[in-house]
Amino acid sequence: MTHRLVVDWPRCRAHGVCAEVLPELVWLDPWGYPVIDQNGVAPELIGLARRAVSSCPELALRLVEVDGNR
Amino acid sequence: MVNGAESEPGSAKDSALLLVAPHLVLDGAESVARAIGARRIHVVVSGSRPPVEAAVTRAIAQRDTEIAWSVAATTGGFVGGHSSAVLELVAGRANRPVTRWAPAAQGSRRQRATLLSNAETFAQTAALSALGAEGYGALGTTDEPGTTLVSIGGDGIVDTSATTIVGEVPHGVSLEDVLGRRQPPVAVLVGGYHGTWVPWHAATSVLITRRPGRGGPPILGPGVLLPLAAGRCPIQVSAEVLTFLAAARIGQCGPCASGLPELAAVTTALSRAGRSRSAPLGHPPAAAAAGDAGDQVSTLASLINGRGACAHPDGAARLAYSLVAVFADEVEAHTRGRCLT
Numbered sequence: 001m002t003h004r005l006v007v008d009w010p011r012c013r014a015h016g017v018c019a020e021v022l023p024e025l026v027w028l029d030p031w032g033y034p035v036i037d038q039n040g041v042a043p044e045l046i047g048l049a050r051r052a053v054s055s056c057p058e059l060a061l062r063l064v065e066v067d068g069n070r
Numbered sequence: 071m072v073n074g075a076e077s078e079p080g081s082a083k084d085s086a087l088l089l090v091a092p093h094l095v096l097d098g099a100e101s102v103a104r105a106i107g108a109r110r111i112h113v114v115v116s117g118s119r120p121p122v123e124a125a126v127t128r129a130i131a132q133r134d135t136e137i138a139w140s141v142a143a144t145t146g147g148f149v150g151g152h153s154s155a156v157l158e159l160v161a162g163r164a165n166r167p168v169t170r171w172a173p174a175a176q177g178s179r180r181q182r183a184t185l186l187s188n189a190e191t192f193a194q195t196a197a198l199s200a201l202g203a204e205g206y207g208a209l210g211t212t213d214e215p216g217t218t219l220v221s222i223g224g225d226g227i228v229d230t231s232a233t234t235i236v237g238e239v240p241h242g243v244s245l246e247d248v249l250g251r252r253q254p255p256v257a258v259l260v261g262g263y264h265g266t267w268v269p270w271h272a273a274t275s276v277l278i279t280r281r282p283g284r285g286g287p288p289i290l291g292p293g294v295l296l297p298l299a300a301g302r303c304p305i306q307v308s309a310e311v312l313t314f315l316a317a318a319r320i321g322q323c324g325p326c327a328s329g330l331p332e333l334a335a336v337t338t339a340l341s342r343a344g345r346s347r348s349a350p351l352g353h354p355p356a357a358a359a360a361g362d363a364g365d366q367v368s369t370l371a372s373l374i375n376g377r378g379a380c381a382h383p384d385g386a387a388r389l390a391y392s393l394v395a396v397f398a399d400e401v402e403a404h405t406r407g408r409c410l411t
Binding site: 006007008009010011012013014029030031032033035062064 | 166167168169171322323324325326328329373377378379
Protein backbone atom coordinates (compact mmCIF):
# COMPACT_ATOMS: atom_id res chain seq x y z
CA MET A 1 0.00 0.00 0.00
CA THR A 2 1.36 3.39 -0.97
CA HIS A 3 0.02 6.87 -0.37
CA ARG A 4 -0.80 9.57 -2.88
CA LEU A 5 -1.93 13.16 -2.57
CA VAL A 6 -5.08 13.86 -4.55
CA VAL A 7 -6.61 17.27 -5.25
CA ASP A 8 -10.37 17.78 -5.18
CA TRP A 9 -10.19 20.14 -8.17
CA PRO A 10 -13.59 21.84 -7.94
CA ARG A 11 -12.71 22.84 -4.35
CA CYS A 12 -9.14 24.06 -4.95
CA ARG A 13 -8.85 27.86 -5.00
CA ALA A 14 -5.09 28.13 -5.51
CA HIS A 15 -4.19 29.32 -2.00
CA GLY A 16 -0.89 27.49 -2.46
CA VAL A 17 -0.54 26.43 1.17
CA CYS A 18 0.19 22.82 0.14
CA ALA A 19 3.22 23.94 -1.85
CA GLU A 20 4.45 25.96 1.13
CA VAL A 21 4.12 23.03 3.52
CA LEU A 22 5.36 20.29 1.19
CA PRO A 23 7.62 21.75 -1.50
CA GLU A 24 9.21 18.29 -1.91
CA LEU A 25 6.08 16.99 -3.66
CA VAL A 26 3.97 20.01 -4.60
CA TRP A 27 4.75 22.75 -7.10
CA LEU A 28 2.51 25.48 -8.38
CA ASP A 29 1.50 25.87 -12.03
CA PRO A 30 1.44 29.29 -13.79
CA TRP A 31 -2.03 29.96 -12.35
CA GLY A 32 -1.13 28.98 -8.79
CA TYR A 33 -2.75 25.54 -8.73
CA PRO A 34 -0.83 22.60 -7.29
CA VAL A 35 1.12 20.16 -9.44
CA ILE A 36 1.59 16.98 -7.41
CA ASP A 37 4.45 14.54 -7.77
CA GLN A 38 2.81 11.45 -9.29
CA ASN A 39 5.28 8.99 -7.75
CA GLY A 40 3.40 8.83 -4.48
CA VAL A 41 4.36 9.95 -0.99
CA ALA A 42 7.52 8.42 0.46
CA PRO A 43 7.11 7.10 4.05
CA GLU A 44 9.36 9.84 5.49
CA LEU A 45 7.11 12.53 3.98
CA ILE A 46 3.78 11.14 5.23
CA GLY A 47 3.80 13.43 8.27
CA LEU A 48 4.31 16.56 6.15
CA ALA A 49 1.73 15.32 3.65
CA ARG A 50 -0.83 15.03 6.43
CA ARG A 51 0.03 18.55 7.49
CA ALA A 52 -0.44 19.81 3.93
CA VAL A 53 -3.84 18.12 3.91
CA SER A 54 -4.95 19.66 7.19
CA SER A 55 -3.56 23.09 6.24
CA CYS A 56 -5.65 23.43 3.08
CA PRO A 57 -8.16 26.24 3.70
CA GLU A 58 -10.61 24.66 1.25
CA LEU A 59 -10.20 21.04 2.44
CA ALA A 60 -9.34 20.29 -1.19
CA LEU A 61 -6.40 17.97 -0.59
CA ARG A 62 -6.56 14.34 0.46
CA LEU A 63 -4.03 11.67 1.24
CA VAL A 64 -5.33 8.40 -0.17
CA GLU A 65 -4.03 4.86 -0.03
CA VAL A 66 -3.59 3.20 -3.39
CA ASP A 67 -2.90 -0.35 -4.45
CA GLY A 68 0.60 -1.02 -5.63
CA ASN A 69 -0.53 -1.56 -9.20
CA ARG A 70 -2.09 1.88 -9.62
CA MET B 71 -28.24 3.72 -14.41
CA VAL B 72 -28.34 4.01 -18.17
CA ASN B 73 -26.18 6.88 -19.37
CA GLY B 74 -27.63 8.02 -22.68
CA ALA B 75 -26.62 11.64 -22.15
CA GLU B 76 -24.39 11.58 -25.22
CA SER B 77 -23.11 15.12 -24.77
CA GLU B 78 -20.31 14.74 -27.35
CA PRO B 79 -21.59 16.81 -30.30
CA GLY B 80 -20.38 14.38 -32.98
CA SER B 81 -21.96 11.34 -31.35
CA ALA B 82 -25.38 10.09 -32.40
CA LYS B 83 -25.20 6.36 -31.60
CA ASP B 84 -27.02 6.44 -28.27
CA SER B 85 -29.70 8.73 -29.71
CA ALA B 86 -30.06 6.37 -32.66
CA LEU B 87 -30.43 3.38 -30.35
CA LEU B 88 -32.93 5.09 -28.05
CA LEU B 89 -34.96 6.40 -30.98
CA VAL B 90 -34.96 3.26 -33.13
CA ALA B 91 -34.63 0.40 -30.65
CA PRO B 92 -35.28 1.76 -27.14
CA HIS B 93 -36.44 -1.62 -25.84
CA LEU B 94 -33.09 -3.18 -26.69
CA VAL B 95 -31.44 -0.76 -24.27
CA LEU B 96 -34.20 -1.13 -21.65
CA ASP B 97 -34.16 -4.96 -21.94
CA GLY B 98 -30.42 -4.96 -21.31
CA ALA B 99 -30.78 -2.63 -18.34
CA GLU B 100 -33.59 -4.74 -16.90
CA SER B 101 -31.67 -8.00 -17.17
CA VAL B 102 -28.68 -6.40 -15.47
CA ALA B 103 -30.95 -4.97 -12.75
CA ARG B 104 -32.40 -8.44 -12.14
CA ALA B 105 -28.94 -9.97 -11.98
CA ILE B 106 -27.75 -7.56 -9.28
CA GLY B 107 -31.06 -7.23 -7.46
CA ALA B 108 -31.64 -3.58 -8.32
CA ARG B 109 -35.26 -2.43 -8.28
CA ARG B 110 -34.87 1.01 -9.80
CA ILE B 111 -33.43 1.98 -13.17
CA HIS B 112 -32.62 5.56 -14.05
CA VAL B 113 -32.27 6.46 -17.71
CA VAL B 114 -30.40 9.69 -18.33
CA VAL B 115 -30.82 11.38 -21.69
CA SER B 116 -29.54 14.63 -23.17
CA GLY B 117 -31.53 17.74 -22.35
CA SER B 118 -30.68 19.07 -25.79
CA ARG B 119 -32.19 16.10 -27.67
CA PRO B 120 -35.90 16.21 -26.67
CA PRO B 121 -37.05 13.53 -29.17
CA VAL B 122 -34.81 11.01 -27.42
CA GLU B 123 -36.36 11.76 -24.03
CA ALA B 124 -39.84 11.39 -25.58
CA ALA B 125 -38.92 8.05 -27.18
CA VAL B 126 -37.55 6.66 -23.91
CA THR B 127 -40.57 7.84 -21.91
CA ARG B 128 -42.90 6.26 -24.49
CA ALA B 129 -40.99 2.96 -24.45
CA ILE B 130 -41.00 2.76 -20.66
CA ALA B 131 -44.79 3.29 -20.64
CA GLN B 132 -45.12 0.28 -22.96
CA ARG B 133 -43.29 -2.03 -20.59
CA ASP B 134 -44.94 -4.36 -18.14
CA THR B 135 -42.36 -4.70 -15.40
CA GLU B 136 -41.82 -4.55 -11.66
CA ILE B 137 -38.90 -2.22 -12.13
CA ALA B 138 -39.31 1.40 -11.04
CA TRP B 139 -38.15 3.45 -14.00
CA SER B 140 -37.23 7.10 -14.06
CA VAL B 141 -36.01 9.36 -16.84
CA ALA B 142 -33.85 12.43 -16.29
CA ALA B 143 -32.50 14.91 -18.85
CA THR B 144 -29.11 16.56 -18.47
CA THR B 145 -28.86 20.32 -18.04
CA GLY B 146 -25.09 20.56 -17.76
CA GLY B 147 -23.99 20.77 -21.39
CA PHE B 148 -20.91 18.91 -22.67
CA VAL B 149 -19.53 17.95 -19.23
CA GLY B 150 -23.04 17.15 -17.95
CA GLY B 151 -22.79 13.75 -19.64
CA HIS B 152 -19.75 12.73 -17.59
CA SER B 153 -20.63 9.78 -15.35
CA SER B 154 -20.10 11.67 -12.08
CA ALA B 155 -22.24 14.58 -13.36
CA VAL B 156 -25.00 12.14 -14.33
CA LEU B 157 -24.87 10.54 -10.85
CA GLU B 158 -25.13 14.01 -9.28
CA LEU B 159 -28.13 14.85 -11.47
CA VAL B 160 -30.02 11.73 -10.45
CA ALA B 161 -29.13 12.36 -6.78
CA GLY B 162 -30.99 15.66 -7.10
CA ARG B 163 -27.95 17.92 -7.22
CA ALA B 164 -26.49 20.15 -9.95
CA ASN B 165 -25.60 18.30 -13.16
CA ARG B 166 -21.85 18.88 -12.90
CA PRO B 167 -18.86 16.59 -12.47
CA VAL B 168 -17.49 16.04 -8.95
CA THR B 169 -14.31 14.41 -7.75
CA ARG B 170 -14.88 10.68 -7.45
CA TRP B 171 -13.21 9.08 -4.43
CA ALA B 172 -14.64 5.62 -4.99
CA PRO B 173 -16.16 3.72 -7.94
CA ALA B 174 -19.89 4.41 -8.41
CA ALA B 175 -20.62 0.72 -7.85
CA GLN B 176 -19.13 0.97 -4.38
CA GLY B 177 -21.33 3.85 -3.30
CA SER B 178 -20.46 6.66 -0.93
CA ARG B 179 -22.06 9.20 1.39
CA ARG B 180 -23.02 11.21 -1.68
CA GLN B 181 -24.55 8.41 -3.66
CA ARG B 182 -25.98 4.90 -3.33
CA ALA B 183 -24.07 2.03 -4.90
CA THR B 184 -24.91 2.33 -8.60
CA LEU B 185 -24.12 0.29 -11.66
CA LEU B 186 -23.73 2.89 -14.39
CA SER B 187 -23.05 2.12 -18.02
CA ASN B 188 -23.48 3.72 -21.37
CA ALA B 189 -26.77 3.07 -23.23
CA GLU B 190 -24.89 1.09 -25.89
CA THR B 191 -23.43 -1.24 -23.26
CA PHE B 192 -26.92 -2.22 -22.12
CA ALA B 193 -27.99 -2.77 -25.75
CA GLN B 194 -24.92 -5.01 -26.19
CA THR B 195 -25.95 -6.90 -23.05
CA ALA B 196 -29.42 -7.49 -24.48
CA ALA B 197 -27.91 -8.60 -27.80
CA LEU B 198 -25.67 -11.04 -25.96
CA SER B 199 -28.66 -12.52 -24.05
CA ALA B 200 -30.70 -12.81 -27.24
CA LEU B 201 -27.97 -14.21 -29.49
CA GLY B 202 -26.07 -16.33 -26.99
CA ALA B 203 -22.30 -16.34 -26.69
CA GLU B 204 -21.80 -18.12 -30.01
CA GLY B 205 -24.15 -15.94 -31.99
CA TYR B 206 -22.73 -12.79 -30.42
CA GLY B 207 -19.19 -13.93 -31.19
CA ALA B 208 -20.01 -14.61 -34.85
CA LEU B 209 -18.74 -11.09 -35.52
CA GLY B 210 -15.62 -9.51 -34.13
CA THR B 211 -12.45 -11.28 -33.09
CA THR B 212 -11.72 -14.16 -30.72
CA ASP B 213 -10.16 -11.74 -28.25
CA GLU B 214 -12.88 -9.16 -28.62
CA PRO B 215 -16.16 -10.67 -29.84
CA GLY B 216 -19.05 -8.62 -31.14
CA THR B 217 -19.51 -5.19 -32.55
CA THR B 218 -19.46 -1.55 -31.55
CA LEU B 219 -21.39 1.48 -32.71
CA VAL B 220 -19.67 4.39 -34.39
CA SER B 221 -20.82 7.84 -35.44
CA ILE B 222 -19.20 9.00 -38.65
CA GLY B 223 -19.19 12.75 -39.15
CA GLY B 224 -19.29 14.75 -42.36
CA ASP B 225 -16.13 16.43 -43.59
CA GLY B 226 -16.90 19.59 -41.64
CA ILE B 227 -15.79 18.29 -38.22
CA VAL B 228 -16.84 21.49 -36.45
CA ASP B 229 -19.81 21.99 -38.77
CA THR B 230 -22.67 20.69 -36.64
CA SER B 231 -25.11 20.79 -39.55
CA ALA B 232 -23.18 18.03 -41.34
CA THR B 233 -24.93 14.67 -41.54
CA THR B 234 -23.76 12.06 -39.06
CA ILE B 235 -23.98 8.39 -39.99
CA VAL B 236 -24.33 5.79 -37.24
CA GLY B 237 -22.96 2.36 -38.04
CA GLU B 238 -22.42 -0.96 -36.29
CA VAL B 239 -18.97 -2.35 -37.01
CA PRO B 240 -17.28 -5.57 -35.86
CA HIS B 241 -14.28 -5.25 -33.57
CA GLY B 242 -11.01 -5.86 -35.38
CA VAL B 243 -11.86 -4.24 -38.72
CA SER B 244 -9.65 -1.37 -39.83
CA LEU B 245 -10.46 2.30 -39.91
CA GLU B 246 -10.12 2.11 -43.69
CA ASP B 247 -12.69 -0.72 -43.82
CA VAL B 248 -15.13 1.48 -41.92
CA LEU B 249 -14.54 4.73 -43.78
CA GLY B 250 -13.39 3.41 -47.17
CA ARG B 251 -14.33 5.93 -49.82
CA ARG B 252 -13.30 7.13 -53.24
CA GLN B 253 -12.09 10.48 -51.96
CA PRO B 254 -9.91 9.52 -49.01
CA PRO B 255 -9.65 12.05 -46.17
CA VAL B 256 -6.28 13.43 -45.05
CA ALA B 257 -6.75 12.13 -41.55
CA VAL B 258 -9.43 11.00 -39.12
CA LEU B 259 -10.12 12.41 -35.68
CA VAL B 260 -10.80 9.16 -33.80
CA GLY B 261 -12.81 9.53 -30.60
CA GLY B 262 -14.46 12.85 -31.42
CA TYR B 263 -13.54 16.23 -29.95
CA HIS B 264 -11.61 14.50 -27.16
CA GLY B 265 -9.94 12.29 -29.71
CA THR B 266 -6.73 11.44 -31.49
CA TRP B 267 -5.66 12.32 -35.04
CA VAL B 268 -4.87 9.32 -37.22
CA PRO B 269 -3.28 10.09 -40.62
CA TRP B 270 -5.08 8.32 -43.46
CA HIS B 271 -1.97 6.36 -44.49
CA ALA B 272 -2.21 4.63 -41.10
CA ALA B 273 -5.93 3.90 -41.50
CA THR B 274 -5.38 0.34 -42.75
CA SER B 275 -3.38 -0.60 -39.66
CA VAL B 276 -5.58 1.13 -37.09
CA LEU B 277 -8.15 -1.37 -35.87
CA ILE B 278 -11.49 -0.73 -34.24
CA THR B 279 -11.20 -1.87 -30.64
CA ARG B 280 -12.56 -0.98 -27.22
CA ARG B 281 -9.35 -2.16 -25.61
CA PRO B 282 -6.66 0.27 -26.62
CA GLY B 283 -3.32 -0.56 -25.07
CA ARG B 284 -0.46 1.74 -24.29
CA GLY B 285 0.98 2.91 -27.60
CA GLY B 286 -1.71 0.83 -29.29
CA PRO B 287 -4.75 1.93 -31.28
CA PRO B 288 -6.35 5.26 -30.38
CA ILE B 289 -9.05 5.48 -27.74
CA LEU B 290 -12.41 5.13 -29.48
CA GLY B 291 -14.18 6.93 -26.63
CA PRO B 292 -17.73 7.70 -27.69
CA GLY B 293 -17.05 5.99 -31.04
CA VAL B 294 -16.96 9.19 -33.06
CA LEU B 295 -14.96 9.19 -36.30
CA LEU B 296 -14.46 12.60 -37.93
CA PRO B 297 -12.74 12.58 -41.34
CA LEU B 298 -10.62 15.61 -42.25
CA ALA B 299 -11.32 16.40 -45.90
CA ALA B 300 -8.49 17.23 -48.29
CA GLY B 301 -7.97 20.98 -48.41
CA ARG B 302 -8.75 21.53 -44.74
CA CYS B 303 -5.91 22.56 -42.45
CA PRO B 304 -5.59 20.21 -39.43
CA ILE B 305 -4.26 23.03 -37.25
CA GLN B 306 -7.19 25.28 -38.08
CA VAL B 307 -9.68 22.48 -37.41
CA SER B 308 -7.95 21.55 -34.14
CA ALA B 309 -8.00 25.21 -33.08
CA GLU B 310 -11.73 25.35 -33.81
CA VAL B 311 -12.36 22.19 -31.79
CA LEU B 312 -10.23 23.45 -28.87
CA THR B 313 -12.08 26.78 -28.97
CA PHE B 314 -15.35 24.84 -28.78
CA LEU B 315 -14.02 22.76 -25.87
CA ALA B 316 -12.84 25.89 -24.04
CA ALA B 317 -16.31 27.40 -24.41
CA ALA B 318 -17.84 24.13 -23.17
CA ARG B 319 -15.83 24.10 -19.93
CA ILE B 320 -17.78 25.09 -16.83
CA GLY B 321 -14.79 26.57 -15.03
CA GLN B 322 -15.12 24.84 -11.67
CA CYS B 323 -11.60 23.37 -11.76
CA GLY B 324 -8.75 25.90 -11.86
CA PRO B 325 -6.31 24.32 -14.33
CA CYS B 326 -9.02 23.72 -16.94
CA ALA B 327 -10.68 27.12 -16.28
CA SER B 328 -7.39 28.93 -16.90
CA GLY B 329 -5.42 26.58 -19.12
CA LEU B 330 -7.99 25.41 -21.67
CA PRO B 331 -8.71 28.92 -23.06
CA GLU B 332 -4.95 29.53 -23.26
CA LEU B 333 -4.48 26.25 -25.12
CA ALA B 334 -7.24 27.26 -27.54
CA ALA B 335 -5.72 30.74 -27.98
CA VAL B 336 -2.20 29.45 -28.64
CA THR B 337 -3.51 26.91 -31.17
CA THR B 338 -5.62 29.59 -32.85
CA ALA B 339 -2.59 31.90 -33.08
CA LEU B 340 -0.61 29.05 -34.61
CA SER B 341 -3.43 28.40 -37.07
CA ARG B 342 -3.50 32.09 -38.13
CA ALA B 343 0.28 32.29 -38.44
CA GLY B 344 0.07 29.76 -41.26
CA ARG B 345 -2.06 32.11 -43.29
CA SER B 346 0.62 34.81 -43.63
CA ARG B 347 1.73 33.12 -46.87
CA SER B 348 3.01 36.30 -48.47
CA ALA B 349 5.57 36.81 -45.74
CA PRO B 350 9.10 35.83 -46.74
CA LEU B 351 10.49 32.62 -45.34
CA GLY B 352 12.70 33.05 -42.34
CA HIS B 353 11.29 35.55 -39.88
CA PRO B 354 7.84 36.63 -41.01
CA PRO B 355 6.38 39.01 -38.44
CA ALA B 356 3.03 37.24 -38.12
CA ALA B 357 4.76 33.98 -37.40
CA ALA B 358 7.15 35.40 -34.83
CA ALA B 359 4.54 35.10 -32.11
CA ALA B 360 4.02 31.50 -33.12
CA GLY B 361 7.76 30.86 -32.50
CA ASP B 362 7.64 27.90 -30.14
CA ALA B 363 3.93 27.36 -30.64
CA GLY B 364 4.28 23.59 -30.90
CA ASP B 365 6.08 23.50 -27.55
CA GLN B 366 3.55 25.88 -26.04
CA VAL B 367 0.69 23.65 -27.16
CA SER B 368 2.34 20.58 -25.57
CA THR B 369 3.18 22.45 -22.36
CA LEU B 370 -0.34 23.78 -21.92
CA ALA B 371 -1.77 20.35 -22.70
CA SER B 372 0.36 18.77 -19.98
CA LEU B 373 -0.73 21.49 -17.53
CA ILE B 374 -4.42 20.62 -17.89
CA ASN B 375 -4.13 16.86 -18.45
CA GLY B 376 -5.61 14.83 -15.57
CA ARG B 377 -6.20 17.94 -13.46
CA GLY B 378 -9.95 18.19 -13.20
CA ALA B 379 -12.99 16.44 -11.75
CA CYS B 380 -13.95 15.16 -15.19
CA ALA B 381 -12.09 14.06 -18.31
CA HIS B 382 -12.79 17.27 -20.25
CA PRO B 383 -9.26 18.70 -19.84
CA ASP B 384 -7.75 15.25 -20.48
CA GLY B 385 -9.66 14.99 -23.74
CA ALA B 386 -8.59 18.46 -24.88
CA ALA B 387 -4.99 17.58 -23.99
CA ARG B 388 -5.23 14.34 -25.98
CA LEU B 389 -6.33 16.25 -29.07
CA ALA B 390 -3.57 18.84 -28.61
CA TYR B 391 -0.83 16.22 -28.11
CA SER B 392 -1.90 14.32 -31.20
CA LEU B 393 -2.02 17.52 -33.29
CA VAL B 394 1.62 18.23 -32.44
CA ALA B 395 2.67 14.59 -32.87
CA VAL B 396 0.81 13.69 -36.07
CA PHE B 397 1.07 17.06 -37.83
CA ALA B 398 4.58 18.04 -36.74
CA ASP B 399 5.47 19.19 -40.29
CA GLU B 400 2.34 21.32 -40.55
CA VAL B 401 2.98 22.86 -37.12
CA GLU B 402 6.56 23.66 -38.09
CA ALA B 403 5.45 25.22 -41.40
CA HIS B 404 2.90 27.40 -39.61
CA THR B 405 5.57 28.76 -37.29
CA ARG B 406 7.34 29.93 -40.47
CA GLY B 407 4.19 31.55 -41.77
CA ARG B 408 3.25 28.83 -44.29
CA CYS B 409 0.38 26.42 -44.42
CA LEU B 410 0.94 23.05 -46.14
CA THR B 411 -2.75 22.54 -46.87
